[in-house]
Amino acid sequence: MNALSPLVRSFVGHFGEMGSRWGINRTVGQIYALIFVSPVALNADEIAERLEFSRSNVSMGLKELQAWRLVNLRHLPGDRREYFDAPAEAWEIFRTLAEERRRREIEPTLSMLRNALLEDPSSDADRVALERMRGMHDLIELMTTWFDDVQRMDQQTLAKLMKMGSKVQRLLEFTDKVKVVSGGKR
Known part of the structure; x- marks a missing residue:
């Protein structure tokens, strides 16, 4: 990362470390961080050079970032x-990540729970399992309805809501x- 300023190097390094905690690999986290802080669009060769990664690792990382809709592909005239x-x-970025996590993680879980709740319990253990699954299903449904409402809010309203914090309870x-x-x- 010799071409990076200490500030950018620190940010890119941190994102690489955090990537593994967020379910992406270190390389993808670093590629994203570099693109995010760059004042201009970068091509794969520039990314590979600045991060000292192989071109193939950068290409795979860019494909993953595109699948998550976190980077935009651009073409420059004459290039x-x-x-x-x-x-x-x-x-x-937050909205995109939330939508993608919902699509990849929440919706398949809801689908599985909906199918499970159609089953007739064959034992007391199954009745308990279905009751607990129903509780999980209802909570996830409530959360996704809330998420849909939040996604429709404009940025200023959402920021106000978040700043309210526990005042909402009062x-x-x-x-x-x-x-x-x-x-x-009323």
Whole structure:
């Protein structure tokens, strides 16, 4: 990483280490970090040179990042090479990651749970298992409905909601008290 500034080297190194905790390999994390902080789109040869990776590792990493929709493919006029950049807006990246994780992890789990809940239990153990699966299904369904609502929010509203933190609980408690005082009418 000799062509990288100490600041960028630190960021790229950290993303490589964090990548394994997020379910991607170290190389992919480093490639993404470099593209994310780059002021211009980079081609695979530039990425390989700056990170001192083999061209084949960079190509495989770029394919994975494209599959996650975390990088954009660009073509420059008069240049046959493919260039890559990443959305600069952190909110857009968060939304993309959340959508992809949902598609890859949550939806298959919901599908499995829906199919399991159609089964007739053949023993007490199966009844307990189905009851627990129903609870998991209901929670995931509630979370995905909430996620859909959040995904439709504009960035400013979502930021306000997140900044509210535990104040949301106090607001909900207040509205419950208002309902009780007004006899449940609004």
